[in-house]
Amino acid sequence: MLAFEDQSAFELSTQTNRNMNNSVSARLYFGTGRAVLIGDIPYTQEHCHHAMEVFIGLKDEISLVSQGQQYASRVIILNADIPHKLEASNHERIVIIVDPESQTAQNLFHQYLQTDPIFCFDSKQSGQLITQIKRHLDDDLNGHQTDNFCDQIINCFITLDDNKKPLDSRIVKVIKFLKTVETKKISVQLISEQVGLSEGHLMHIFKEQVGIPVRRYLLWLRLLDAFNNLSDGHSLTHAAHSSGFADSAHLSRTFTKMFGLSISRIFKNRRFVQVISCLP
Numbered sequence: 244m245l246a247f248e249d250q251s252a253f254e255l256s257t258q259t260n261r262n263m264n265n266s267v268s269a270r271l272y273f274g275t276g277r278a279v280l281i282g283d284i285p286y287t288q289e290h291c292h293h294a295m296e297v298f299i300g301l302k303d304e305i306s307l308v309s310q311g312q313q314y315a316s317r318v319i320i321l322n323a324d325i326p327h328k329l330e331a332s333n334h335e336r337i338v339i340i341v342d343p344e345s346q347t348a349q350n351l352f353h354q355y356l357q358t359d360p361i362f363c364f365d366s367k368q369s370g371q372l373i374t375q376i377k378r379h380l381d382d383d384l385n386g387h388q389t390d391n392f393c394d395q396i397i398n399c400f401i402t403l404d405d406n407k408k409p410l411d412s413r414i415v416k417v418i419k420f421l422k423t424v425e426t427k428k429i430s431v432q433l434i435s436e437q438v439g440l441s442e443g444h445l446m447h448i449f450k451e452q453v454g455i456p457v458r459r460y461l462l463w464l465r466l467l468d469a470f471n472n473l474s475d476g477h478s479l480t481h482a483a484h485s486s487g488f489a490d491s492a493h494l495s496r497t498f499t500k501m502f503g504l505s506i507s508r509i510f511k512n513r514r515f516v517q518v519i520s521c522l523p
Contacts, residue, residue: 269281269509269517270282270517270518270519271470271518271519272392272393272521273393273463273466273467273470273518273519273520273521274393274394274521274522275345275393275455275460275463275521275522276342276345276346276347276348276454276455276459276460276463277339277340277341277345277347277397278339278393278502279337279338279339279340279392279393279396280337280339280340281336281380288328289328290327290328290499290503291324291325291327291503292503293323293343293500293501294323294342294500294501295320295321295322295323295340295341295342295348295351295352296321296339296340296341296503297318297319297320297337297338297339297341297400298319298320298329298336298337298338299318299337299338299339299372299373299376300316300336301335301336301337301373302335303317304317305319305329305336306330307319307327307328307329307330308327308328308329308330309321309326309360309361310325313330314361316363316364316365316369317364317366317370318363318364318368318369318372318373319361319362319363319364320351320355320361320400321361322356322360322361323343325360325361327361337376337396339396340502340503341397342455342459342463342501344456344459345454345455345459346455347397347454350401351401354400354401355400372399372400375399376396379392379395379396379399391521392519393521394521410452410453411452413438413439413440413445413448414449414452414453416438417437417438417445417449417457418453420434420437421434421460421464422522426487427464427465427486427487428465428487431445431446431458434457445457463522464522465486465487465488466486466497466498466501467520467522468482468485468486469482469485469486469488469498469506470482470510470518471518472485472486473506473510474517474518478491479491479506479507482494494506495507
């Protein structure tokens with residue numbers, strides 16, 4: 244496993260990837276209630292969406308403009324529903340996207356965003372964080388390495404609970420069921436019937452143990468199904484229908500609301516976008 248211990252190593256690997264056939268210029272690591280985008284990420288127009296974001300400039304500062312004010316830092320945390328535009332010329336960056344209903348978002352908010360919707364790390368803090376983050380970057384993450392990748396990156400910003408109890412056997416059963424069921428557009432009632440719980444009890448213990456409401460977890464599973472379809476070369480319409488969205492417009496709106504990007508743009512050159520699941 245080759246870790247990027249210095250900036251030149253990361254730049255060399257990135258450049259090599261761009262010059263190879265069937266290489267990727269962006270990777271999307273997809274976890275529970277969060278995703279990590281690494282590489283060439285086309286954030287250019289002002290937009291506003293319902294997700295918390297962490298921007299990390301791998302080469303230089305990120306320049307972010309929000310409501311007429313400019314922010315510049317190697318690492319910036321942005322609260323959900325805040326209009327913003329990135330103006331940095333460098334596209335080699337990491338963007339962490341966090342579902343605002345998740346426990347991760349709550350932890351980030353309480354640690355960084357209680358007084359201001361945008362938090363910029365100073366140069367010393369940014370340097371320390373990026374050094375930590377680079378230890379987790381790898382050119383070919385797979386298997387158990389990807390299972391914890393989102394957590395490893397998030398853990399650079401907040402301390403995750405390493406002493407969590409094992410998941411309730413009924414929640415384990417729910418997760419297995421949701422991963423194997425053909426369509427993820429199913430009711431909480433049907434899910435609760437699989438484990439003999441009431442809807443209310445299921446929703447309570449699922450949020451408590453998984454860190455995100457069960458309906459939001461279902462949405463992330465459906466988006467992952469859509470991404471996999473697109474990465475396999477299927478059309479946007481096919482990806483939408485196969486993953487339980489009404490049509491391609493519905494999928495596009497959902498994607499933009501969550502990620503602040505056009506799904507057609509991010510998957511325009513499908514072979515250059517690699518989608519990697521980090522879901523449990």
